[in-house]
Amino acid sequence: METHPSLVVKRSYPDLIIYAGEVTLGEKGRKKMDPKKRKLEKTRITEAACALLNSGGGVIAMQIANKTEHPVEMGQDLEKSLRELILSPNLQAFFETKQREDQFYIFVKSWNCGPEGGSDKPRICSLASSLYCRSLTSKVAMDSRDAFDFLKDKKACVKCSPTDDTAPPVKIPRATCQNNLESNVVFEIFQSEKLEYGQRLPFSESTFIEFKQFSTKHAQEYIKNIIPEYISAFANTQGGYLFIGVDNESKSVLGCPKDNVDRDSLKTVANEAISKLPVFHFCSSKDKVSYETRVIDVFQEGNLYGYLCVIKVEQFCCTVFSEAPVSCMVDKVKGVYSLNTEEWVRMMVDVGPEAASKEQSSLDDLSKDFECQLSLSNSPPHCRPVYSKKGLEHKADLQERLFPVSEDCLKYTPESLWSELCSQHESLENLVNQQICSFSCGLLILSRSWAVDLNLEEKQGVICDALLIAENSPPTLYTILGEQDEQGQDYCTRTAFALKQKVVNTGGYTGRVCVMTRVLCLSSQNNTETNGGSVSPIDYPSSYNLANIQEMQGLLQALVIVLLNFRSFLSDQLGCEVLNLLTARQYEILSKSLHKTRELFVHGLPGSGKTIIAMKIMEKIRNTFHCETDRILYICENQPLRDFIQEKYICQAVTRTTFMSYKFRTEWIQHIIVDEAQNFRTEDGDWYEKAKEITRRMKNCPGILWIFLDYFQTSHLQESGLPKFSHQYPKEELTQVVRNADKIAEFIHQELEKIRDDPPFSIPQESLSMLQEFNWPQGVSGTFELTYLSLEKVVSYVADKCHFFLSNGYSPQDIAVLFSTDSKRREYENMFLREIRKRRRASQMNDASVCRSNMFDSIRRFSGMERSIVFGINPYTVEQPISHNLLLCLASRAKKHLYILYFSGYY
Structure with a gap:
């Protein structure tokens, strides 16, 4: 990474100041x-401007070298370079200037690829x-807009090519000139x-x-010097x-005198220059530039005069590329x-999921089932696309609910927190x-703590x-302190900086x-600002x-x-x-004060997002209590969910059985999150008392114990x-x-009503x-289907459906085939897998990914997980009181397509 030491980033301000x-x-x-x-x-100025445009905006500060008491303009050369940078004559779209003495x-606004300019x-x-x-x-240097179009076209060509992963680069045995005669x-x-x-x-x-003459x-x-640009131009066209050593006007061979150059070194220098050219592949090839260099002897009156390089x-x-592109960022x-x-x-070329999608099915699901809240087509460079499930609140609705603005008053929100703070601190309201x-x-x-809200400590x-x-x-x-603190301003500045950066680079402002x-x-005599309490080093324009x-x-x-985003599982x-x-x-649950809510039970109906909140609250715990991830313990019942959480690197993740094992060391644990707790059992001991004992070990500062559960998905009749x-x-x-999709949610609702009408004693x-x-x-x-078929027809049905989905862009990781118990999975898995492989081989499609996937599992072990397509194979339990619970647990795993298949005569 090349840095620019001539540009100094000021660190003590709530903005990027270069x-x-x-x-x-x-x-x-x-x-x-x-x-x-x-x-x-x-x-220096254009590099600083480029870095700020690409990094969320900020300010370029400079001292005027030619001292003057009168206002001065930048200068035409500086203005021209900034216009070229933003590809527009309209400097005001991204820049404003201001002078204060010398x-x-x-002032630089964040770049975005919207209508400005x-x-x-x-x-x-x-x-x-x-x-x-x-x-x-001619060779033509591409400006950034030309380069953008060129790269988009190259990427599209590779994506559209049916053999883009294996196709070799295009070869030209002879230069492709206007006609074959000239080529020959x-x-x-x-x-x-x-x-x-x-x-x-x-x-x-x-x-x-191209004809070029040698330097004398x-x-x-x-x-x-000349090779990088010309080789880039030819290779990209x-x-x-x-030809180096030919007069352009007369087309005469001149070469380079042998006294000025060595034949072997001439070829070596050319080859070394080409070998250093940066390349970028959209395809799977790792090839460098394909070329051939020849040094041809040039004779004059029968004697060797020099050399022509072609x-x-x-x-x-x-x-x-002729060299690495020139573009800057700053932090x-x-x-x-x-x-x-x-x-x-x-x-x-980061143009969002429409261009990047590996699986067309996932892209189709995104466009059909989600509404775009933030597109990359009109957002700053660091933004990610934001989607919400159709039917859920739009960002405008969420803003109106959480942060409503009135024309005729200044509101305090949340009102409950304001009232609580005022009751705890008598002088806060006046201040x-x-x-x-x-x-x-x-x-x-x-x-x-706005810092914690922004994922800071x-x-x-x-x-x-x-x-x-x-x-x-x-x-x-505003940061309100109880006592004077020299570090208070630094905290406020860092928080304000993070807020500004995230509003632009995450929120898309x-x-x-x-x-x-x-x-x-609060403790200062006049209830005023602390020393140095306001940082306003720069007078920003009124805009x-x-x-x-x-x-x-x-x-x-x-x-x-900024506050409500989370990384989509898609x-x-x-x-x-x-x-x-x-x-x-x-968000309201996540916004709770962890200092006041050390223990919490979160009851969530199927598919209500309990695991997402569990992950988010662990991030909040880390920042609130300044603790390492290995001091936060996530406990669930099943291994697949444990493995899924472990891959996020936000905590330790174990199953209940491991947690209760005498070998599991708990000395380091401070905070515990329990997920899918309705399926916990006491066969290995009282897990709840053990978790409570660990989190209450420090009486003056107890740890967090949050428990997520859904009684309606209880899949056993034992003590929980x-x-x-x-x-x-x-x-x-x-x-x-x-x-879940509509039809699946409707089925879940039906099963919930059946449970309500005849609840098992465990609820x-x-x-x-x-x-x-x-x-x-x-x-x-x-899709929701419930069908009764013979075992053979069930196997064939699942294999046909899997083949259809796998042939239409879905991956094995989108599919789950779930059995009532793990023993039933072991009994039938190979039978289903053989049929799926047969259809894949018949269509000459690669089935290696099917073999490596974890498509097959039991309903109980898959608790807490989700897939786009779920097959429930004979979801029958001898424990009749929880038969509807088992169906509910099965159905809630399916986001898009659910197929429940019973064996004929079994149910």
Whole structure:
């Protein structure tokens, strides 16, 4: 990673501030400068601008070298370079300037590929693409927009090719010129052993032919300099020949005098220059540029005069660069740094799941079942696409519910937290009101720690943080301390910086934005700011103020994405990261104070997202209590769910059996999350008492014990070890199904009603009231079938369906074939697998992935997991009181397609 030491990133501010040193400004001043110094200054400014555009925006600060008391403009050369950078004459779309005495500031808004400055723009800004192509007789440097189109076309060609993984690069045995006669003539010259000095070549320059003369003195250095651009141009077009040593106008062979160059070193220098060219493959090939170099003797009057160098270049399958592209990013740790070739290409063509999807079926599911909340087509470079399940609240609805803005008042939210804080701290209300009394329209969003909300570590001594979103003001973060603390400003600054970055780079906010900071202290004599309590090093332009309710709502909707996003389980299938949004109810549970809610029972109906909340709360525990991941323990009943959580690297994950084992060491554990607790048993001891004992070990600071369960999915009749329902306090409920398609949700509802009408003794009567709130988002298409067939026909049915899905873009990882017990799985698995393999081989499709997949399991072992397609094979249990529970557990695993197949005469 190449860094830029001449650009200094200021770390003590809540924004990205790059100090570019002393710079001469003003048209007259810059014209008088030494050209080299002027170029160096321009490079520093454009590199800083590029880095900020690509990293969420910020400020370039510089000191005016030519002292003046009067305002100065940047200078035409600087303005021109910035226009070229943003591919637009409209500098105001991304830049504003301001001068304060001898300090000059360029305010940079985050880049996005929306309408500013033109449409269909690249995902990132670049100073140079280092990509070339041929246009008639010229090599042409691609600007970043040309490069973006070129890369998109290359990627599309590879994606559309039926043999894109195995197809070799296109070969050209002879240069593909206008006609075969010219091709043959060129190839014959290329194959020549010797040519005469002054000999006129029988062809001219074209798209496929370039003539260059040797430099009179430094032949080898000359070759090193010209080869990268011409080889890139030929390889990225249709291939061709580079003749070095031919006069362009007369087409005469001149060569290079033998006294100026050594024959072998000439070829070596050319080959080394080509071998160093960066390439990027969209296909599976690992090939470098395919070329051949010939050094041809040039004779004059029968004597060896010198040498002609000819390089034949074949068209490349993907992309060839003359050098690494020139593009920058910045963060407070690395400073300003350059992207390497692979990073640059991947960011340039990062156009979302529509282009990246490995499985067409997953992409189809995404488009049919989800609504786009944030598209990459009009968002900053670091954003990920955001989708929510159809029928769930849109980001605008979530914003209106969580962060409503009124035209005629300034609201405090959440009101319950504000009341609680005011009752705990007598002077808090006056202190806060003093700060915001001048604002009449907006929202004050309170949190016990905005740092934790942003996945940063909490700071002790902070009573609360309050984010002000008000009309005619920039967003302002207030940190209220109980006592004076020198580190308070640093905490507030880091939190405000993270907030600003995430609103842009995660939330997709495309307006101008900064976050001001203020640190207040309750214990100070006048209830005013602490020393240095306000960091306002730069006077931002008025365009950074939120001008009206619409701008406030736009920022708040970006904030909703920041706070409610989680990585979709579809990401791995789609081949790129996709974010989903929590529901408002899920977010409310996650927003609870962990200091006050050490123990919690979360009752969630099937498919309501309990495991997602469990994962998110473990991240919050880590930041709230500053603990390592191995101090957080996740316990579940089954190995598949344990393995799934273990792969997230956010905790230790074990099964209940392991947890209760005498070999399992618990000394290091502080916090415990229990999932699918309804299926726990007491055969190995009282797991609940053990978990409580561990988390309450430190009496002054007990750990977290959150337990997630769903009585309606209980799959056994043994003692679960859970405390009585009346003793499960505090408790929360999740009643909205977010996983399953309409028809599957309807079946789940039917089974829940059957359980309600005749509940087994393992389900407390008090819990049945949850069913009155059961609901699901409407409009998600899917399949539900319940069929009775003979064993042979069931096997054939499943094999046919699996073959259909696997042939239409689904993968084995999308399918689960679940049996009533693990012994039944072992009994029938090979029978089903043989039939599936037969159909795959008959269609000449590779079945290796089927063999390696974990398609087969039991219903109980698969608890807590999910798949797009689920087959339930004879879901029968001799424990009749829980037969509907078993069906419910089976059905809730299926997101899209559910097939329940009974053996005839069995049920």
